[in-house]
Amino acid sequence: MLIPGAGCDAGYWGQVVDELRGLGHDAVLVSLPSEDDSAGLAEYADAVVEAIGARRDVVVVAHSFGGFTAPLVCDRVPVERMVLVSAMIPAPGEAPGDWWADTGHATSGDDDVFYNELTPEQRAEAEKYERGQSATPMESPWPLASWPEVPTRFIVLRDDRFFPADFMRGLVASRLGIEPVEMDGGHMVMMSRSAELARLLL
Incomplete structure (x- = not known):
């Protein structure tokens, strides 16, 4: 299950879907109701559930803001694993809108930063x-008291600006206490290095 970030249709995962299906896996794009003012994180999780x-033997993969949704899904339905691809990692009770200041994030969000490495x-x-x-969904506290008890992997992108x-x-390290996996690529690595990312996911 491939979850997008904020303000995006899940279609940008399309090349990774093709790669995964070519390798014999069922890969599903899940678009979230990002434009719906009545939808919060609970409704985002509803869409994925x-x-x-x-389906069984599910792996939930989330990118960017999708990191706030994926753990909610894993808390509600049985999954094999969660993989976060350069995703936001929420703390209990933290509203997404507060994440930036809470974590000390200071990078510009302009398109040149977001889309670096793409042709x-x-x-x-x-x-x-x-x-x-x-x-x-930016305004309400993240509802979980702790990280769900599901095997979790994190992919750090070395060229992400x-x-x-x-x-x-x-x-x-501070919020998950795990060692991340790393690969080359910018924030939209699923479009620039789809085959490499698909192999890493597997």
């Missing part, structure tokens, strides 16, 4: 998946 349906053609493709993002590698290494 509904997409999972009766002009890849960037044009990525921009097709941009959507509006409601402020509703939006969530820089050094910043993410520190956050993974």
